[in-house]
Amino acid sequence: MTREERIRKVLASGPADAGKGFALTTALMIALGAAGIALGFLVGGANAGWASILTGLVLAAGIGASGVLISAIFTLTNARFGRAYVRIAESFAGFMPVALVLAIVFMALGGTILPWAHAAEHLTGGKAVWLKRGFWDVRVGGALLLSFGVSIAYLYYAIRRDWAALPVKLRETYRGFVRTFAGRNLDGKDLEIERKRCAGRLEVLAPIVAMVYAITFTMLGFDLIMALDPLWYSTLFGAWYFIGNLFATMALLAIVSIVLHRPLGLGVWITPSHRSDLATLLFAFCLVNADFFWSQYLTIWYGNLPEETGYVMKRTLNGDLPWRVVSWLSLAAFLAFPFILLLFRRVKRSGVLLSMVSVVCISGIFMARYIEIAPELLGIAAPARLEALYVPFASALLTFIGVLGVGLLISMRVLRGMPVMPVGDDIFHAVHADEGDHS
Amino acid sequence: MTAPRPAELLGVFESHDAFLTILEQAGSRKVTIREIFSPVPDHHAVERLAGRKSPIRYVTAAGGIAGLVAGIALALLTARVWNLVVGGKPVMSIVPVVVVGFELTILFGALATLAGLFFFGRLPFVRFPVDAYREEFSLDRFGIWLECEASQGDAIERWLRESGAVRVERIGRADAAEGIS
Numbered sequence: 001m002t003r004e005e006r007i008r009k010v011l012a013s014g015p016a017d018a019g020k021g022f023a024l025t026t027a028l029m030i031a032l033g034a035a036g037i038a039l040g041f042l043v044g045g046a047n048a049g050w051a052s053i054l055t056g057l058v059l060a061a062g063i064g065a066s067g068v069l070i071s072a073i074f075t076l077t078n079a080r081f082g083r084a085y086v087r088i089a090e091s092f093a094g095f096m097p098v099a100l101v102l103a104i105v106f107m108a109l110g111g112t113i114l115p116w117a118h119a120a121e122h123l124t125g126g127k128a129v130w131l132k133r134g135f136w137d138v139r140v141g142g143a144l145l146l147s148f149g150v151s152i153a154y155l156y157y158a159i160r161r162d163w164a165a166l167p168v169k170l171r172e173t174y175r176g177f178v179r180t181f182a183g184r185n186l187d188g189k190d191l192e193i194e195r196k197r198c199a200g201r202l203e204v205l206a207p208i209v210a211m212v213y214a215i216t217f218t219m220l221g222f223d224l225i226m227a228l229d230p231l232w233y234s235t236l237f238g239a240w241y242f243i244g245n246l247f248a249t250m251a252l253l254a255i256v257s258i259v260l261h262r263p264l265g266l267g268v269w270i271t272p273s274h275r276s277d278l279a280t281l282l283f284a285f286c287l288v289n290a291d292f293f294w295s296q297y298l299t300i301w302y303g304n305l306p307e308e309t310g311y312v313m314k315r316t317l318n319g320d321l322p323w324r325v326v327s328w329l330s331l332a333a334f335l336a337f338p339f340i341l342l343l344f345r346r347v348k349r350s351g352v353l354l355s356m357v358s359v360v361c362i363s364g365i366f367m368a369r370y371i372e373i374a375p376e377l378l379g380i381a382a383p384a385r386l387e388a389l390y391v392p393f394a395s396a397l398l399t400f401i402g403v404l405g406v407g408l409l410i411s412m413r414v415l416r417g418m419p420v421m422p423v424g425d426d427i428f429h430a431v432h433a434d435e436g437d438h439s
Numbered sequence: 440m441t442a443p444r445p446a447e448l449l450g451v452f453e454s455h456d457a458f459l460t461i462l463e464q465a466g467s468r469k470v471t472i473r474e475i476f477s478p479v480p481d482h483h484a485v486e487r488l489a490g491r492k493s494p495i496r497y498v499t500a501a502g503g504i505a506g507l508v509a510g511i512a513l514a515l516l517t518a519r520v521w522n523l524v525v526g527g528k529p530v531m532s533i534v535p536v537v538v539v540g541f542e543l544t545i546l547f548g549a550l551a552t553l554a555g556l557f558f559f560g561r562l563p564f565v566r567f568p569v570d571a572y573r574e575e576f577s578l579d580r581f582g583i584w585l586e587c588e589a590s591q592g593d594a595i596e597r598w599l600r601e602s603g604a605v606r607v608e609r610i611g612r613a614d615a616a617e618g619i620s
Contacts, residue, residue, distance in 0.1 A: 273486070294537065301534050302526045434482075 004167070006432060007423045009268065011170050016420045018412040019263040026405040033402005040395030048392035050110040051377040052399035053102055055370050058224050060403045061099035061144060062217065062245025063252060067092025067411075068151035069213045070249060071158065072206040081277040083428040084269045087420055089253050090155055094411030096148045098403055103144055107137055115376055116230035123230055131227055140223050143216040150212045154205045156182050158422070161198035164191045165424035178417025195424050217242035225369070228376035232311040236296040243292050247285040247334070248365040251358035254278055256408070258351040269421055272349040279348035279357075286338045286361065293335070315371055320382035322389040326371050334364025370396050446592030447473070447610035449571045450583045450599040455483075457603025458581035462487040464602070469587060470595060474571060476582035484581075495555040502551020503544045510543030511536045571610050584610065 001009070033056075040049030070089040074082035111117065116131045123131060130136075159182035163171060171183065186194065218238025226237045234240075257270055257278070300308045315323045337360050347353040374396065380388050422428045452458040458477075462484055465472055475484055514536035517523070522530060556562070571584040587595045592609070599607050 298534060298538065302528065304526045304528070 001432070003429050006429060007165060007167075007419075008170070010419050010421045010423050011166070011173065013265040015174055015416045016264045016412070017416065018260050022260065022263065022412065023409075026409040029401050029405025030409070031402075032398045033400075033405060036395045036398025036400075036402055039391060039398065044391040044395050047113055047377045047379065048395055050106070050113050051370075051374045051392060052396040053106055053110060054224065054373050054377070055366070055396045056399045056403040057099055057102035057106055058220070058241070058369055058373070059245075059248070059366060059400060060095045060102060060407055061147075061220065062242070063092055063249045063407065064095035064099050065147045065151055065213055065217065066242075066245045066249035067095070067253075068154055069209055069246065070253065072154060072209040075202055075206040076210065078427060080427060080431045081274050083422060083425060083431055084266075084274050085253055085257060085278060086158070086422050086425075087415065087418065088257055088264075089249070090158060091411040091415040092249060092252070092407070093148075093151060093155055094409070094414050095403075095407035096151070097410060098407045100144065100148070102403075103140065107140065111137075113377060114228070116227055119230060127230060131230055136223060136227075139219060143219045143223075147212055147216040150205070150209050154202065154209050157198040157201040157205060159183070159418050160186075161195050161202065161424035162419050162422055163424075164189075164195035164198060166419070174417055176413075176417040178414055182418070198424070199426070214239075214242060217245065225372050228373060229311060231307060234296055234300070234308070236292065236299070240292045240296055243285070243289050244334075244365045244368060247282075247289045248362050250278070250282050250285050251361035251365075252404075254282060254358040255355045255362075256411075258355045260412075261351065264415070264420055266420065275351065275354060276345070276348040279342055279354050282358065282361070283338065283342040283348075286335065286342065289365075290335045290339070293331075314375060318382065320384065321375075321380065322384055322386040323371060323375055325386055326367050326389070326393070330364050330367035330371055332364070333360050334368060338364075366397070366400050443589040444611075445586050446589050446595070447571075448585045448587070448592065448596055448599065449573075449608040449610050450585070450602075450604040451573065451575070451606040451608070452581040452583070452603060453579070453605045454603050455481075455581060458583065459483055459487060461583055461599065461602050461604075464598075465583075465585070468595070468598070469591060471586040472583065473586050474569065474582075474584040476572065476576035476580075476584075478577055478579060478581075481581075493559070495552060495559055498555030498558075499548050499552045502554075503548035505551075506543035506545070506547025507540045509547065510540035513543070514539040571608075580605075 036052060037049060040052040067089045070082075071086040073079070074086050074089075111133060114136075116123065116127075117133060120128055120131070159178060163179070163183040163186055168187075171179075171186075174183070218241070221238040221241030225241060226233065254275075257266060258275070261267060261270065297312065300312055303309075314321060316327045317324065338357055341347050341353075341357045347357060370393070374392060378392055450461060452461070462472070462475070472488070475488070477484060515531055518530050518532075518536075524530060525535075528534075569584075571582065573580070573582065576582045583599075585595060585599075596607050596609075
């Protein structure tokens with residue numbers, strides 16, 4: 001099969017359409033999200049509502065940036081199997097506007113519930129300077145804009161490279177903002193030169209995306225989550241946060257590519273073998289995520305300093321507080337279950353089983369974020385039973401489902417505006433030429 | 440009375456598709472694939488053979504479990520013998536030994552996998568070229584070396600030829616060098 005024939009095959013089914021089932025599902029998810037926010041604010045109290053929104057914000061920001069990062073990682077490593085997944089991963093940029101809206105809402109209206117905002121006189125060292133509202137707003141907003149900006153620049157060249165590979169007639173089938181964004185001013189240009197220029201820019205931008213992601217999300221982890229307990233600190237916290245984002249996004253990538261396999265026309269391009277490779281990568285990220293978790297826990301455990309151990313004991317050991325159930329469930333979901341289940345080849349090759357494991361992984365990361373945020377915002381005092389957590393936790397879970405719904409809806413709109421496979425990528429063509437185009 | 444020696448046949452294929460078809464159908468016939476030959480690395484052939492589960496996973500699991508036990512034992516016993524007290528924690532603690540156990544799980548698992556790979560892959564391949572190897576397998580032909588019951592020899596030979604083999608040879612017989620097609 002020639003390069004052009006392969007491009008025509010990718011575009012044969014027209015712009016990717018996730019279908020009516022997907023639209024209905026996301027509408028339901030968004031409705032649940034709205035119900036979750038209402039439940040939090042009206043029944044659980046303002047702090048429960050803001051805890052839900054902050055949890056949704058840190059997860060949406062993480063998924064938005066990590067989707068593009070996964071594509072950059074595949075570019076950096078020349079991953080052959082990953083070519084089939086880059087476009088879906090890139091489409092998760094659709095979570096970025098969700099994160100920005102939540103960030104603006106939180107900063108404008110919810111900032112007053114930040115515990116450190118009322119404890120400036122108790123902050124020691126440089127914390128009194130670091131944790132000032134204006135400075136905090138600039139850092140959080142700046143980190144989000146910088147990370148998303150670099151990611152969007154990467155996306156621009158990734159999509160434009162593909163537009164440059166398309167014959168003019170086929171380009172006409174695509175409409176909308178993605179085409180306006182990345183496909184403008186192509187007429188009259190030497191398309192092959194333009195395609196190679198974009199590919200060159202991607203090689204330069206990929207490591208920059210990775211470095212900016214690591215730095216900005218370390219800062220966001222510190223500012224949005226760790227600072228909620230202003231007296232507690234862990235230098236590993238930022239890394240633990242950003243690696244969890246990558247893990248959750250990898251799991252979401254598996255779910256979307258499995259559930260929307262047929263509507264998006266992925267059948268020819270994503271085979272059980274590709275699925276198995278992605279599952280192996282998911283397993284690897286499960287281990288890396290656990291590694292960061294354990295490195296942080298081990299240091300706190302060995303150091304045995306009261307200002308550090310209190311944070312962990314409150315969440316895992318204190319029987320007078322309701323948090324330990326969520327903590328242990330989270331550990332089981334992001335480590336124990338995926339570690340055991342992803343050892344099995346049958347699970348890795350089965351769409352149903354892999355998507356179920358991936359749901360468990362995302363649930364584990366959601367609970368990990370919630371258990372880091374909620375105890376500081378809800379202020380539940382001992383003794384308290386698990387029942388005290390029912391409404392706030394349900395609110396956060398529903399809000400997260402809503403965030404997923406909105407994010408996926410925008411992501412699929414993004415995906416609809418570009419070829420579902422990276423048709424301008426030389427490695428994509430090399431892989432399929434080597435595999436004989438009939439796998 | 441000794442059982443008759445099994446028949447060994449070599450099918451030579453010009454067509455890659457015919458070669459793959461034989462690999463697919465071999466599972467439903469009473470034949471053992473001893474070796475396949477291809478002029479280039481062939482993922483499709485490997486995929487068709489992958490239905491037979493590799494025993495290496497058991498070797499990997501055994502190595503990993505041995506590494507886990509060895510790592511935990513090494514860390515715990517070292518701490519006990521030298522009475523290593525860190526941060527006022529009990530000498531025999533689970534938390535720090537998890538790291539050593541994990542690292543040795545990976546190390547032993549990887550080394551066992553490598554050893555299993557060499558053993559089951561019959562590497563290094565010191566007896567090459569084997570009886571069934573033909574120079575054309577390094578040029579433009581595919582080969583499959585099968586073993587079956589002596590009484591099945593003719594039927595398997597017919598099956599190979601009908602499936603597109605350009606030549607079928609009996610290995611280990613005087614007429615092997617000449618071929619019988």
